[in-house]
Amino acid sequence: MGDSDDGNRYKSPVLLEKLVKTSFTGLKAGLIMIKRSYIHYAEMNSPIGTLTIGKSGKGICFIEFGSLADTRANIEAWLKRRLMNVDFQKNEQELKPALQQLQQYFQGERAAFDLPLDLIGTKFQTLVWNKIREIPYGQTKSYKNIAMEIGAPKAVRAIGGANNQNPIPIIIPCHRVIGSNGSMVGYGGGLDKKEYLLRLEGAIQKIS
16 A cells, blocks of 8 residues: 555656655755855955955955964854855955955055955844944944844844854954943954054044
């Protein structure tokens, strides 16, 4: 009976279509898992140490504090959590606009960046990151300010988590986010780097 039932279900057009769709979906998911992407990267020296900048086909997708050799494991783990396996290709020409704009920023000659970005994160994280991008050069906002602006006044802790997961520091200026009491609080690159960036922008005298 079991064999007969199995044979009959393949004769049903509806069941057969469902089976094909299910199999294709599983195959497609498997292909997504093993799909490899190429990320161009370049390293640069800066007043706060070596920076590694990565760019996908859509735009700048990460800035890491340190060389690729020092940060590669963290970058790969971050991308794999988002079902992405990548190959890194050093390409300073591809990153030239970003390198130039970052140099201008550190020289005090640029207050805003004009670069395409590829924000890799959750819907909530990208909402927070885009709101952080609106904080003007030389100014700061608290986590509470941002929570109010996105219409989620009770999400202060979640705002802090998204800020901490910002993959493109400096360009997405998470260093401009401070505590409600005016303190600098944490920063992924270290408070010394956050302090340097705020001093560079002339905002340090406004906070404790």
